[in-house]
Amino acid sequence: MTAVPSTAPAVVAVCLKWTPSPFDGGPLGPDEGDDRFAGVSPADRAALELALQLSDAIGASVTAIAAGPSAADRVLRDAVAAGATRAVRLDMAAGSDSRDVAFELAQVVADACVVLCGDYSLDRGSGAVPAFVAHHRRCAQALGLVSVDVTASASSVAGAPDGELTIHAVRRLDGGRREVLAVPTPCVLSVEGSVASLRRAPLRRALAARSAPVEVIATPPAHHHGAPAIVTPYRPRARTMPAPAGEDVLGRLRALTDAGTSGGRGETVELAPREAAARIVDTLRGWGYLD
Amino acid sequence: MTAHGTPRNHDHAHRWPEISFQDRMDTVRFDVHERAHIVVDGSKCEGCSTQHCVVACPANLFVPTSDGGIVFNYEQCFECGTCYLVCNVEGAITWTYPDGGHGVVFRRT
């Protein structure tokens, strides 16, 4: 992990997943240059708002980054109108491979103490980019946050001996449980859409942002940078199921659906991180989630 | 066809399924804002015998209540203005546009 040198001005980065129009407008429908129905998800807007709040609290600047064609400039200019200080567009086709996007993002956010992302995009991708960015940055990650305590996070700087920022946040777990986190920086966070609602841009800023510069970074063709294995959506493999055992129809139905049996195949184990990860992978493979 | 073999008008009406009102409204995109841009003062509606808004609103947003009042839903509003124009009770409908960027978004109109 590399700490941000305390002399450099702090940067909060927010990654906005630009998604082209999902709307089928017929034979004359929108092309890739049409930005009317394109945009970012509510979760990404929440991430931007959180980035702005955090930067206000700790005196940082905000860099907004999107990947896409020039039509994506609009969401970046909207971010500048709302208060972002720098806008960067990675010039790549919409729908580029998550690993390539994450690799390029990681270069741009290299100086950021906090990288914020929405936890889902308008096209409901795999949500893997934040994790990949954290992987490239070799930094902490906390994904799917339901709240971030900006005040507590900002005041953590004063309490820490070396002035390090710690993010205080809450993450959603299965079964309605919550996990309270203190995330060391630098870190990558992804947030749900409900954590904050994006402020209206002031009129004068909205006017000025129309001509705000957007830094365009040319990206090399796709080449999956040393990425971890691809995570595919869950496709259970076919397997032979024995006929359910049971006295009557209801009994067989219960046997088939596990209804009425005590909940949870889950188990709690305490292991070192490396062993724990291996155990999770083994278990997932056993359940048919991984090939 | 009738028993006599002559086509009747209403046969045409049943050659395609008539969609439910909710399905009809679901064809329209709305970016709903948390602020209600139209407010109906239900107490003013109690003395209203005509309730023109209930009939005329193309989005069917005005629902009469059993006690003679009106319940109004602003979320799927076309922002047309019909309701305040046909209303004959002063001050019953407070009508504004939704906040910028919100409300109905037409696509094939």
Next chain:
Amino acid sequence: MDDRSLTTTDCDVVVVGAGPAGTCAAIVLARAGLDVVLLERGPFPGSKNMYGGVVYPRILDELIPSWWEEAPVQRWVTRRSTMVLTPDQALTVDFRSQRWGAPPYNGATAYRPDFDHWLAAHAEAAGAQLVCSTTVTGLLRDAGGRVVGVRTDRPDGDLRTRLVIACDGVNSFLAKEAGLYPPVDAANYTLGVKETLALPKDVIDERFGVRGREGVDIEILGGTGGVNGGGFVYTNLDTVAVGAVLKLPKLAAQRRRPEEIIAGLKSHPAIAPLVEGAEVKEYSAHLIPEAGLSMMPRLAGDGMLVAGDAAAMCLAAGIWLEGVNFAMASGMYAGRAAVEALRAGDLSTAGLAGYERRLSSTFVLRDHRKLRRAPSLVLSDRVQHVYPELITSVVERMFRVDNPAPKPGLRRIVRDETKRLGVRTRDLVRDGIDGLRSFG
């Protein structure tokens, strides 16, 4: 209290509303080198707009030469039908001209979210500063009542300017706030409702008898379930729009829901074969300033002009149903008058008189004046509820072969049918003269 000399303005002109009127005003102003802010409350221009389906863009010759090569047109109208309906009869006058399918064209079907968005891009290219998602909530005025800017719903949202052009649509709260409107009467408005129905392009081509980009515009009298108004059917590339225009007080009084009236139109034997099997892709509604000249506001105030639907620039004259062209033209002339007034440094009502002068010398007000009686005649009870049946029953008897009875002769049929329907000759003659006056 207000010291104008100390008040700096943020721009030369604020245009409210990026529909066809506001956009054309902004194009003219920006090309004249003026600093124009174009405000739009929707997320993009056209997102709030819906209409009866056909735009006549020839006025754009003056602003965008060869507009037809780039405008997002669905089909070029080469077939225009006027249909008179009773519950089980239909009389159609059908006109086709292949000349309308080639430049410079005549009418075109287009989606407003496409068309207005395309047009607004020209305003931006000319240098106008378009800001979307911004609702104007009121006017800023000085102590003397002169309009000096607008208030928007954004933070820090006041914009001070030398001139406001209100193109804020049929409900124009700005023109009303400025006191330019006479008291509002619901009878001056109609509600347009429509369904956009999906059908494959080849099915549309076959059912409507067109090829390629040729399109059809059908205007309908009757068939609106006893509510004064009219219906329409027109073709897009792979959708058909079916809708009705309904007089507001009648709609409320008849207790018929708008969507029921569309369903009634769609099930009429003359319409059903055109649209059957089609899936509803979008349902929409919008108001129309139907009464034309008689409802128009004053078009200029100190520091302010009004154009487009906001100024009731909509021609609803039965066989002519136009609005977008009047909006574009009124916006364009407002822009030209504004350039003139800004250069002369006089933005008072008198200094802005060039606007009305331009409208009066062109089709915008000349058509409205010529057809000033048409809207009320077309929506009158006799034209709406009696004449459709009179016309169709006369035609039905003309073409009915009642052998062994001999043919009755046209005069006899007309006499019989007017008597049967209780139409007084006096009314018929008066309406005939009215019609000649209105449309002549």
